Amino acid sequence: MNVVLRVRGNPWWIRQIETVSPAVELSPEEKFRRLVNAALATPYFTRREHAESLLSAQSLKDLPVLPARTLLDHKSRFLNPKADKALGMLRLPFESSACVVVGKKLRLPKGCSNLDESALYRLHHSATRMLAATPGALRRICALVEARALALPNLCEAVIVLQGLEEGLLYAGERDMLWRCLGVPVFEQWLGLDGELLAWECGVHQGLHFRSNRAELEEIDGELVLTSWFGLRTPILRVATGFSARVDHRVCACGDDQPVLLHLSMKQSSESVLRHAALA
Numbered sequence: 277m278n279v280v281l282r283v284r285g286n287p288w289w290i291r292q293i294e295t296v297s298p299a300v301e302l303s304p305e306e307k308f309r310r311l312v313n314a315a316l317a318t319p320y321f322t323r324r325e326h327a328e329s330l331l332s333a334q335s336l337k338d339l340p341v342l343p344a345r346t347l348l349d350h351k352s353r354f355l356n357p358k359a360d361k362a363l364g365m366l367r368l369p370f371e372s373s374a375c376v377v378v379g380k381k382l383r384l385p386k387g388c389s390n391l392d393e394s395a396l397y398r399l400h401h402s403a404t405r406m407l408a409a410t411p412g413a414l415r416r417i418c419a420l421v422e423a424r425a426l427a428l429p430n431l432c433e434a435v436i437v438l439q440g441l442e443e444g445l446l447y448a449g450e451r452d453m454l455w456r457c458l459g460v461p462v463f464e465q466w467l468g469l470d471g472e473l474l475a476w477e478c479g480v481h482q483g484l485h486f487r488s489n490r491a492e493l494e495e496i497d498g499e500l501v502l503t504s505w506f507g508l509r510t511p512i513l514r515v516a517t518g519f520s521a522r523v524d525h526r527v528c529a530c531g532d533d534q535p536v537l538l539h540l541s542m543k544q545s546s547e548s549v550l551r552h553a554a555l556a
């Protein structure tokens with residue numbers, strides 16, 4: 277198999293991300309108020325007791341932590357009808373002329389196309405050079421490849437794993453499974469509910485980079501609690517994700533000196549809940 281190894285440094289990633297992120301320049305207070313206002317427009321936070329907790333909060337730490345289960349079970353109640361309906365933009369580790377996206381609706385850069393999960397057979401002997409897909413879609417693709425029902429002779433660039441609260445995460449050992457089955461470098465990403473990029477893996481492959489101007493991560497009882505500053509359509513305000521990770525503060529070999537999430541995984545007790553949510 278012909279594997280193309282192309283690595284972009286982290287400054288390239290940051291340019292990609294920040295040129296479309298007007299909120300980067302907002303102060304922490306402005307970002308907080310903007311997100312609170314977005315939440316107040318949703319049916320869930322319109323209820324008096326929920327609205328009061330938002331309105332009385334001076335900072336993020338004053339807000340109650342919301343279990344992911346509550347949000348995922350009642351997602352329509354967390355939709356802000358006033359927000360821009362544009363989906364998040366897919367960010368690739370490098371440009372591709374033939375990237376196929378499966379299992380997640382996103383705005384696509386040039387050279388990318390969407391494929392419905394029910395039409396995986398269309399990948400067979402296609403020109404696909406890069407795949408971007410949810411963990412569930414990748415499991416199905418690998419099962420087909422291993423059963424020799426699907427051949428991807430032109431896949432040579434990368435596999436992007438599109439993970440999140442709804443999509444779930446890869447399980448232990450599944451990165452190796454992807455490499456064995458597809459034979460191309462794996463780049464994991466963590467996306468918010470609006471498709472906004474929260475954390476991304478660089479070409480050094482040592483963990484997921486994140487920026488506090490995009491997302492706030494707290495660790496409470498070993499669980500990551502997420503606030504996404506860009507998710508204004510489906511505001512994520514202190515949501516207990518059911519995920520755990522270790523934060524590495526060493527400078528990454530790509531040159532980025534911001535923290536990296538290592539071993540992002542589902543906490544044992546939350547696996548079944550989130551897997552169920554991903555299937556629902």
Ligand SMILES: [Zn+2]
Nearest residue numbers: 478480528530
């Ligand atoms: Zn890096």
